[in-house]
Amino acid sequence: MKWDEFSDWGRRVADWAQDYHLTVGDKPVRATTEPGDVLNALPAMPPEGGEGMEAIFADFEEIVMPGITHWQHPRFFAYFTSNAAAPSVLAEFLTSAIAPQCMLWQTSPAATEMETRMMDWLRQALDLPGEFQGVIQDSASSATLAAVLTMREKALNWQGNQQGLFAQKPLRIYCSSEVHTSVDRAIWVAGIGQQNLVRVPIKGTWRGMDPAALRSAIEADIAAGLQPAGLILCVGGTGTGATDPVDECLQIAEEYGLYSHIDAAWAGSAMICPEYRHYWPGVERADSIVFNPHKWLGVQFDCSAHFLKNPDDLVQTLAISPEYLKTHGKDGIINYSEWSVPLGRRFRALKIWFLIRTYGLEGLRERLRNHINWSNKLHDRLALEPDFEIITPPMWSLWTFRFAPEGATDLDDLNLRLVNAINDDGRIYLTQTRVDGDLVIRFQAGQFETTEADVMMAHAVITEIAATL
Known part of the structure; x- marks a missing residue:
């Protein structure tokens, strides 16, 4: 590709990125591929001659995207989210272009x-x-x-x-x-x-x-x-x-x-x-x-x-x-x-500049407060469920729980099966940890575009899937 061709593809990639962020909530949160799927879809030998961007971009969508876990998904409640607010992405685009x-x-x-x-x-x-x-x-x-x-x-x-x-x-x-x-x-x-x-x-x-x-x-x-x-x-x-x-x-x-x-x-x-x-x-x-x-x-x-x-x-x-x-x-x-x-x-400072100028500190504070309040609301709802127990209380927007129905014996195995079933379902994504040796499930709200409805959906998913185990 020559630089006089770049703007056409730049616009196409920008349109693709906008559509991705607007529709990512419709996708399963976690990657849907099996081990080796992406590797085996990639040619074992590099091409001797150049290829057109049309073919490269088509392969990106067909090969790469199914193997992506969507960290920008509004129901990504695992780990700690690595966010990408729109102004930050634009700043990274500029940084990549000038490449200092x-x-x-x-x-x-x-x-x-x-x-x-x-x-x-x-x-x-x-x-x-x-x-x-x-x-x-x-x-x-x-x-x-x-x-x-x-x-x-x-x-x-x-x-x-x-x-x-x-x-x-x-x-x-x-x-x-x-x-x-x-x-x-x-x-x-x-x-x-x-x-x-x-x-x-x-x-x-x-x-x-x-x-x-x-x-x-x-x-x-x-x-x-x-x-x-x-x-x-x-x-x-x-x-x-x-x-x-x-x-x-x-x-x-x-x-x-x-x-x-x-x-x-x-x-x-x-x-x-x-x-x-x-x-x-x-x-x-x-x-x-x-x-x-x-x-x-x-x-x-x-x-x-x-x-x-x-x-x-x-x-x-x-x-x-x-x-x-x-x-x-x-x-x-x-x-x-x-x-x-x-x-x-x-040049990492540019994206901080874009972000803070776009939202202001008060706009960022509002997002964080929402995440914490919504997470605490979910905590309170799940705490009322008779088959669940809260293990550690909310610290900001993070807390842990365990599925412990009456008569269950191996709670570690049961909760591991629960978190795996939740993640295979695809509507939300959670991870596990251990507290005093016991396996428990973490919940943490922090994705930049998540809503209260996204957080509250976790209650329905968790209880619905737990009932099938």
Whole structure:
């Protein structure tokens, strides 16, 4: 294809995308293919000659789309939705068209300076203190890895990158059992080792870390000659929405000189609403905070907002500046590639700009409040059903339940069959988790275009299918 042919196909793709989003609710939420269907439909050998877009697009619709699980479906209640609001999609179209590589200020000044401003807009939206500065990472996993690497370097007096971890005291990182597995992976990649990730017991309805147990674990490690290095807290964990007592835990981190990181990948979006900020009291004491606008806020994947109280710590951990990456003759610039593990960087700030300008913060708040209120309404209805029990209460728009009819014995098997049958039905999509060893079913509302009717449909689907088991 030549560029003078692009606009015709661009219009056709735009029309297709609009129709897709307007009609996606008519499709089964989950992909309808079996393992190997897409692979076997694709030729084993690449074509020697070029093909026309007509044939390529026809194959896209025939081969690819049946194998797509529709994350933009209004009844996608599984995992945490990865949203794609219309203005964000348009911004990504423009970003793809201009295709900048935004690793340095000089390689795309507009991208760098917009990232600075958009991260400050988000900081203000969350009501974080002005001392926090931000960088856009690809995912919360990358932000957590960056935080763990910073924990390591600070604890080793900035010698870890140079000397490695050999002959050093084992470093200890503390978290609860409810954190995301990205924490485990960060520990692996940082070379700290799984056995040095200390799982602190949880307590209470929020299933948060026990501060007294945290203090005891730190004291025991010090007595054993180990070196406490960092604390990772959870606000809105993936399984049940588990949330640690932020203020109490950060007080302990300060006492022992631990670098602290808060993973609020999903629930952080809700903090644009003042009434939900009681879930992270004392957040201003954290060293590092991450949340994903590409989850609940509506920004298209990938876009993770990473806030830092002292960015110099992260830069000292990650920055490498060979001559070919230096910008001479310019003062006061930021090179965000020094704030992240990858050198190459996409222009992610543009879609935040488009989104916030289109809806405004109040428009975004209204959506989040609706999701939470509708989810709580569904929770209340299902709680009245005699064969169902609520396992964990709503945390924002996330809660868990279990089908437990009288006389049933193997509830794990029964609920696994229930969630599989619901997902095979196709009208809604749910996922399972485990709470204290028991298999339970999660519900979470957060798709950008979902309605109250979509959420309430889940009650009919769940009870109808449960009655057949």
